[in-house]
Amino acid sequence: MPPLIFWRYELSEETELFLGEELAGVTRPGRYLGIEVNAYRKPFRSADVTCVLVYPDAYEIGMSHLGLSILYEEINERDDAMADRAYLPWVDMQESLERRGIRLFGLESRVPLGEFDLVGITLQHELTYANVARVLGLAGIPLTAAERGEGVPLVIGGGPGAFNPEPVAELFDLLVLGEGEEVLHELIDAVKGWKSTERRERGALLRACAAIPGVYVPSLYSVHYRPDGAIESIEAERGAPMPVRKRRLTDLDRWRHPRRPVIPLVEPVHDRCSLEIFRGCTRGCRFCQAGMIYRPVRERAEESLRAWAWELVENTGCDEISLSSLNSADYTRILSLSGGLASEMGEKHVAVSLPSLRTDTFSVELAARLRRVKRTGLTFAPEVASPRLRATVNKVVSDEDLLSAVSAAYREGWRKIKLYFMVGLPGESEEDVEEICALVRRIMREGAHGGPAKGLRLSVSVSTFVPKSHTPLQWARQMSLPEITRRHFILKDGLRMRGVNLRWHTREMSYLEGVLSRGDRRLLPAVLAASRQGCLDSWSEFFSWERWLGALEAAGLDPSWYVERERPRSETLPWDHLHAGVDRDFLWEEYEKAVRGETTPDCRFSECSECGACSPPRAQLRLAGEAAP
Numbered sequence: 310m311p312p313l314i315f316w317r318y319e320l321s322e323e324t325e326l327f328l329g330e331e332l333a334g335v336t337r338p339g340r341y342l343g344i345e346v347n348a349y350r351k352p353f354r355s356a357d358v359t360c361v362l363v364y365p366d367a368y369e370i371g372m373s374h375l376g377l378s379i380l381y382e383e384i385n386e387r388d389d390a391m392a393d394r395a396y397l398p399w400v401d402m403q404e405s406l407e408r409r410g411i412r413l414f415g416l417e418s419r420v421p422l423g424e425f426d427l428v429g430i431t432l433q434h435e436l437t438y439a440n441v442a443r444v445l446g447l448a449g450i451p452l453t454a455a456e457r458g459e460g461v462p463l464v465i466g467g468g469p470g471a472f473n474p475e476p477v478a479e480l481f482d483l484l485v486l487g488e489g490e491e492v493l494h495e496l497i498d499a500v501k502g503w504k505s506t507e508r509r510e511r512g513a514l515l516r517a518c519a520a521i522p523g524v525y526v527p528s529l530y531s532v533h534y535r536p537d538g539a540i541e542s543i544e545a546e547r548g549a550p551m552p553v554r555k556r557r558l559t560d561l562d563r564w565r566h567p568r569r570p571v572i573p574l575v576e577p578v579h580d581r582c583s584l585e586i587f588r589g590c591t592r593g594c595r596f597c598q599a600g601m602i603y604r605p606v607r608e609r610a611e612e613s614l615r616a617w618a619w620e621l622v623e624n625t626g627c628d629e630i631s632l633s634s635l636n637s638a639d640y641t642r643i644l645s646l647s648g649g650l651a652s653e654m655g656e657k658h659v660a661v662s663l664p665s666l667r668t669d670t671f672s673v674e675l676a677a678r679l680r681r682v683k684r685t686g687l688t689f690a691p692e693v694a695s696p697r698l699r700a701t702v703n704k705v706v707s708d709e710d711l712l713s714a715v716s717a718a719y720r721e722g723w724r725k726i727k728l729y730f731m732v733g734l735p736g737e738s739e740e741d742v743e744e745i746c747a748l749v750r751r752i753m754r755e756g757a758h759g760g761p762a763k764g765l766r767l768s769v770s771v772s773t774f775v776p777k778s779h780t781p782l783q784w785a786r787q788m789s790l791p792e793i794t795r796r797h798f799i800l801k802d803g804l805r806m807r808g809v810n811l812r813w814h815t816r817e818m819s820y821l822e823g824v825l826s827r828g829d830r831r832l833l834p835a836v837l838a839a840s841r842q843g844c845l846d847s848w849s850e851f852f853s854w855e856r857w858l859g860a861l862e863a864a865g866l867d868p869s870w871y872v873e874r875e876r877p878r879s880e881t882l883p884w885d886h887l888h889a890g891v892d893r894d895f896l897w898e899e900y901e902k903a904v905r906g907e908t909t910p911d912c913r914f915s916e917c918s919e920c921g922a923c924s925p926p927r928a929q930l931r932l933a934g935e936a937a938p
């Protein structure tokens with residue numbers, strides 16, 4: 310059978326023949342074509358530094374990820390470098406690659422990943438850790454950094470997982486902590502300089518990279534354990550930074566990517582353009598890692614966002630622009646920005662949407678402005694229902710706030726509303742869970758201005774609290790599987806009512822997430838074993854708790870030791886050598902306040918709590934309209 314896709318690449322005959330013969334037999338072949346509109350398709354051989362950016366999950370998920378599309382443009386705008394893309398192939402394509410002996414390749418160049426200089430893999434979620442090993446295996450790249458010699462790419466990690474990458478740290482030659490736009494250019498320059506030298510020694514390159522602020526080279530750090538299993542100490546080799554401090558941009562208006570995002574050939578999970586309106590969030594929810602590691606708040610200027618939005622529409626033909634951030638209603642000029650964009654773009658039938666709403670009437674006012682073009686669904690995240698737990702997690706939203714928000718949404722014509730709740734929080738009792746049921750029932754009863762909300766459908770989505778590194782609750786215990794099961798059944802019994810659809814995250818998946826989120830280097834053999842056995846944990850059909858239990862047991866590890874144990878303040882945590890900007894002492898004070906039920910205000914609207922993210926306090930906080938220094 311002749312190749313189905315003809316695209317002229319000097320290195321791709323073998324891969325093109327493979328694609329021609331295999332594509333028709335796999336699901337969604339568009340995932341593997343690499344001929345999307347706005348793809349750069351830069352020549353491989355003429356670039357001084359070649360990079361491939363990998364999302365270790367399916368194409369549809371990876372194509373919705375803003376971070377990789379930012380870095381993809383940043384690199385490809387350089388004359389001396391090129392960036393290709395790769396995603397974890399679906400299982401049928403994985404089987405084809407292995408059967409035919411074809412190594413995983415970059416989508417656009419069709420060059421095997423092992424021939425690039427840099428392979429950048431984003432760690433968005435712990436449940437993709439086994440996928441990372443799978444990507445490396447399919448690419449034929451030695452799995453651990455220690456096994457890699459000359460001529461093998463540098464494998465680089467990034468994303469939120471880089472703030473505790475320890476369970477998979479040894480898969481990476483280096484990881485980038487924090488925002489990648491600047492540091493990635495510094496890394497490319499370092500590799501370019503190294504390639505031009507006569508004696509290329511991999512160790513020398515790694516040491517040079519370790520000197521770049523924000524770069525963590527795991528092989529330069531050794532971890533020592535106590536007989537009880539906790540960490541005794543983490544030692545850095547001479548010259549390696551201790552701690553490694555995260556990178557962050559100060560003036561976001563100087564960084565405006567993506568402007569020409571690649572248009573997917575297969576419908577992605579989020580089929581819209583993202584306009585990133587600010588970074589950081591200082592609401593201070595104590596379970597939220599993103600709210601801590603991306604501090605401080607840095608808003609982009611409104612005028613610049615408007616111009617950027619039009620560029621996105623012109624370059625992609627998209628019919629929806631999402632104003633993305635950690636909490637878009639918090640953008641200080643959100644009414645003006647969203648209203649202005651909605652009225653300008655409405656004429657072109659382009660919808661403006663917010664990824665989620667704050668739980669208040671102000672947010673519904675916003676939603677009302679935006680519905681002019683397209684009535685997208687509304688989502689609120691009250692997280693908990695009891696006042697005590699609201700103080701614990703520092704998310705002070707009253708029942709009345711939620712009710713008036715739902716009422717206003719109902720009045721404006723929305724009939725489908727999604728609510729996010731969380732169970733398993735520290736100090737949570739079964740009565741607290743029953744309060745979720747009571748609150749949902751009250752919404753159904755009074756959601757329409759004090760009267761029954763006829764026709765209202767509530768989708769109640771329940772996640773399990775998983776303590777994350779660099780958060781105030783990083784010392785807390787996570788609940789056991791039986792405790793979470795009881796909570797789920799309370800919800801199931803309490804929410805048996807017409808119009809309410811209850812969903813919860815698979816308990817075992819959350820438990821595994823808990824093992825890995827606060828895990829250490831001893832977990833790597835289990836990750837590799839689970840990957841070899843076919844665990845692709847982000848997909849429930851390929852998640853197997855039994856296989857994971859077997860892999861953990863074979864590695865001599867007890868998952869409950871990682872998950873269900875509260876840590877003392879004095880214990881060295883596996884990520885203590887990595888600094889996310891917020892000081893450990895601040896996090897501990899916040900943990901104690903959580904236990905006492907005290908709240909901490911948002912520093913945007915009150916005084917600075919001296920979390921450590923700004924130096925001096927407030928110096929890096931940027932609100933729209935403020936001039937950069």
Ligand code: SF4
Binds near residue numbers: 606
């Ligand atoms: S240092 Fe102060 S102003 Fe800066 S993010 Fe922390 S609390 Fe906010």
